[in-house]
């Protein structure tokens with residue numbers, strides 16, 4: 201008990217010792233929110249609360265696994281249900297499947313499967329989609345589901361064509377899912393939340409069972425999750441939520457900040473605990489984070505302090521281009537590892553979108569820097585893996601029409617799409633699954649005798665595989681490889697690609713075996729095909745990430761939530777990337793982008809480097825990159841322009857390299873485009889030298905900038921490299937004033953005027 205409370209500050213201890221009644225822990229990054237959750241679980245257990253009355257929910261499998269481990273360490277042998285929302289939903293849904301019209305062995309469709317289903321539905325309804333892509337329609341349906349609006353309740357808004365399409369498609373889509381005994385990701389929560397809402401008896405029963413519910417990262421809950429939690433906390437309102445509104449980064453997935461902002465109204469008598477000491481980061485890192493997030497309007501200010509030692513200033517580096525950036529980061533790491541100051545695993549590289557990782561990957565590979573990319577779903581998304589898994593899905597759920605379609609002619613066995621279309625018509629008319637229609641193939645109109653025979657063989661194959669459906673995952677996957685003909689199909693080919701595919705499906709076998717082994721170690725876990733499939737369906741980005749190996753971590757900002765690293769590099773802090781261009785016209789989204797940057801910055805324990813480049817290859821184009829407006833919001837004193845190579849290699853005095861920040865970010869740092877091209881680094885100098893020197897103006901300072909207010913819409917302006925253009929639009933004020941300018945030869949470009957070399961045409 202005392203050991204449990206040791207290593208907690210008074211506020212943390214207060215939260216941990218709180219037993220009955222709602223509890224809200226509102227606190228900034230690194231203040232021990234997650235630590236409090238695990239300690240509180242252990243504390244409840246130590247008071248004699250049975251483990252099965254405790255439920256802890258979070259957002260990623262990785263976070264759940266880590267929490268489980270920490271609880272295990274604090275309270276060995278106690279089995280508390282620690283899960284992601286989606287897994288929890290999936291488990292509950294197995295139990296209550298019949299109540300919502302599903303079979304217990306239902307399939308979970310990923311985004312691709314859901315889109316495919318939607319496409320089929322749109323085709324069969326024959327309604328005009330007026331150019332709206334399946335993705336747009338799917339997103340609108342997803343949004344409705346996250347808000348807990350079912351197909352029957354969805355109302356089109358007049359004058360909104362997309363909503364009219366959705367109103368027509370959504371019910372048919374949901375119908376199709378149910379007919380296949382399948383759900384999409386959103387359904388995992390929607391079905392359960394609605395069930396709890398509609399069935400008071402069940403709600404009471406589960407409320408009593410899950411007497412102590414805990415949620416980490418509550419700021420990212422959406423409406424469905426909110427309702428779920430609310431329903432489990434009526435008679436036993438012991439909901440404990442921890443969260444940080446400043447770290448809410450899933451608005452696009454329906455996360456509703458109101459859930460946290462209004463917690464105090466929703467749960468009267470709630471005990472609110474604020475944690476103000478940060479244990480993770482240096483004062484400089486915290487100050488950068490704090491100053492940035494203070495620019496968000498829709499927030500409650502928080503105070504956060506740290507007693508951590510000062511450490512290094514936060515670095516901001518300008519690079520010539522993305523290659524230069526990746527190389528310099530790599531070199532800084534090499535240097536630190538060589539000198540024994542750091543291990544590879546101390547480093548993390550973050551970027552806004554996955555596409556930005558390619559350059560880093562290439563450079564790291566070339567320099568043989570060990571790294572792991574956190575990109576979990578990819579393996580299960582590969583075509584050949586999806587094919588094999590589709591067999592398993594069909595074995596597990598014979599109603600799964602999508603799995604039938606995927607497997608019936610793969611590997612090729614002479615059953616064409618026309619035949620599948622005829623089977624589908626038959627299935628639709630008779631209200632049966634495709635597999636059942638296939639059993640009736642000889643009676644299906646338009647199916648020839650020969651084709652019926654081929655279909656019959658496929659049905660026989662599925663029946664053979666059925667014997668493995670209830671067994672361990674490895675046997676099931678092995679049976680598919682053997683009987684489906686994949687092994688032979690890929691093995692007989694001499695194309696490199698096919699051999700790769702074969703290697704991948706063999707790897708799937710290993711994956712299944714490891715799953716079986718892992719399950720065997722856990723007491724009451726089920727080692728069967730269904731459980732294995734569930735795991736493959738509910739993978740997260742961070743699942744494959746192993747923090748025990750000595751490798752650099754590469755991940756998106758979204759994946760980084762909740763984690764911490766001694767040294768963080770945040771790349772491409774550029775306009776259109778961070779903030780993402782999608783947020784340009786929308787202040788709410790811009791605030792979310794700022795929170796995302798905040799999350800990234802606050803992952804760093806000891807060192808942080810932000811960087812941007814002057815040119816970047818992005819989306820197949822080489823573009824002139826504009827520094828992010830976020831950089832202009834950062835504080836002065838605690839930052840510096842970094843040198844990432846030892847000074848003696850630079851051939852320059854340190855004070856030529858490191859510039860202190862003035863009140864306004866210095867012109868040199870923000871030179872949007874150097875007046876002269878950045879000199880290519882000489883072989884003896886490191887690439888950073890070239891850029892650091894260039895950004896400090898050793899290549900000649902640009903002429904003074906023209907005041908941003910001097911520009912007018914329609915005015916002719918001149919750019920040293922792009923030539924003469926015309927101002928299309930202007931927005932913002934002062935330092936933040938921006939212009940879109942169209943150049944005859946280069947098209948439209950955007951500028952932050954204070955830091956651009958633009959001037960009215962004809963002016964010196």
Ligand SMILES: Nc1ncnc2c1ncn2[C@@H]1O[C@H](COP(=O)(O)OP(=O)(O)OP(=O)(O)O)[C@@H](O)[C@H]1O
Nearest residue numbers: 207208209228229230231232233234235479480762
């Ligand atoms: N009282 C304490 N004494 C020492 N270390 C602590 C204390 N509280 C938390 N820590 C450490 O501080 C770090 C941050 O804690 P934790 O991850 O729980 O913060 P958090 O509030 O959940 O952060 P985030 O908002 O980023 O998820 C961890 O390494 C944790 O072990």
Ligand SMILES: [Mg+2]
Nearest residue numbers: 233234235762
């Ligand atoms: Mg946390």
